[in-house]
Amino acid sequence: xxxxxxxxxxxxxxxxxxxxxCLLARAMKQVGDLGALRKQRGIAQxxxxxxxxxxxxxxxxxxALSFFSLLFALSWGDVSMVGPASASLTFxxxxxxxxxxxxxxxxRRRWTAAVFVAAGVFLLAG
Amino acid sequence: xxxxxxxxxxxxxxxxxxxxxxLLFGEYKLVxxxxxxxxxxxxxxxxxxxxxxxYYRPVLSGLILPHAVFFAYLVGVIEIFVGVSLLLxxxxxxxxxxxxxxLLAFMSAYLSALSWxxxxxxxxxxxxxxxxxxxxxRFLLHEHISPVRWLGIVLITAGVGFVAGGPESSSTKKTxxxxxxxxxxxTRP
Numbered sequence: 001x002x003x004x005x006x007x008x009x010x011x012x013x014x015x016x017x018x019x020x021x022c023l024l025a026r027a028m029k030q031v032g033d034l035g036a037l038r039k040q041r042g043i044a045q046x047x048x049x050x051x052x053x054x055x056x057x058x059x060x061x062x063x064a065l066s067f068f069s070l071l072f073a074l075s076w077g078d079v080s081m082v083g084p085a086s087a088s089l090t091f092x093x094x095x096x097x098x099x100x101x102x103x104x105x106x107x108r109r110r111w112t113a114a115v116f117v118a119a120g121v122f123l124l125a126g
Numbered sequence: 127x128x129x130x131x132x133x134x135x136x137x138x139x140x141x142x143x144x145x146x147x148x149l150l151f152g153e154y155k156l157v158x159x160x161x162x163x164x165x166x167x168x169x170x171x172x173x174x175x176x177x178x179x180x181y182y183r184p185v186l187s188g189l190i191l192p193h194a195v196f197f198a199y200l201v202g203v204i205e206i207f208v209g210v211s212l213l214l215x216x217x218x219x220x221x222x223x224x225x226x227x228x229l230l231a232f233m234s235a236y237l238s239a240l241s242w243x244x245x246x247x248x249x250x251x252x253x254x255x256x257x258x259x260x261x262x263x264r265f266l267l268h269e270h271i272s273p274v275r276w277l278g279i280v281l282i283t284a285g286v287g288f289v290a291g292g293p294e295s296s297s298t299k300k301t302x303x304x305x306x307x308x309x310x311x312x313t314r315p
Binding site for chain 1: 236237238240242244245246247249250256257260274275277278280281282284285286288289291292
């Protein structure tokens with residue numbers, strides 16, 4: 001049963017952090033290139049523009065949720081299982097989510113990268 | 127905060143380990159003359175021209191680079207400070223403010239990368255941090271890295287190589303920032 005709770009924790013971490021990352025990416029795509037924006041409007045206006053984007057705040061909220069899910073998962077399972085599993089699954093989940101919701105062109109090169117990095121993080125963190 | 131004895135022991139050992147880490151880095155920066163006089167400046171110069179995100183360049187070249195020696199010592203002093211405060215439990219509130227500052231720096235760098243590149247490009251690329259931490263542990267702290275972990279490092283590096291070889295954004299519209307980033311990093315293999 002504890003095994004089930006640990007995997008539930010991992011699932012929660014992966015879902016919340018993927019949602020958070022996608023929201024942040026969407027917010028920054030709405031704002032556009034920050035380097036170009038700073039050249040036109042100056043740094044203060046750029047920061048204001050970023051902070052006023054609604055999906056940014058929502059994204060940060062989901063990042064916070066993912067952090068708390070990590071705390072829960074660590075209390076339900078071992079660090080050696082929760083850490084690598086959640087970190088590496090997040091990379092793969094993000095590739096799916098970016099293709100589905102952000103309509104990014106995820107070609108074979110990027111799939112390979114996501115799988116390689118996920119495997120590498122799993123080995124390195126385990 | 128009510129914690130079990132084993133949890134308290136774990137927290138204490140993590141805290142001492144982290145503080146030693148900070149002290150080592152601070153000592154390296156302050157005691158040896160190589161870092162503050164020339165080393166930091168050269169590193170910064172390379173970073174600005176090759177890999178810094180566009181958003182950071184004006185701050186680095188306009189503010190930090192002209193006073194490189196001062197900032198090199200400042201970073202060393204801050205690291206020693208954080209190390210001592212972690213070790214002795216002093217000035218914890220001030221240290222957490224510094225932590226927030228580093229977190230903000232990470233967020234602004236991450237967000238500005240997302241503003242011109244795809245999420246599926248940025249995320250694998252930032253995974254390089256895992257490799258950095260492992261290499262720092264190996265060469266500065268002289269920790270042993272098992273063959274399985276070396277394989278992990280190789281896999282992450284290969285993965286980062288895969289995305290870095292491709293286009294960084296799905297949208298065909300290129301802005302000035304994207305172009306400069308492309309030309310300076312030379313992403314084409």
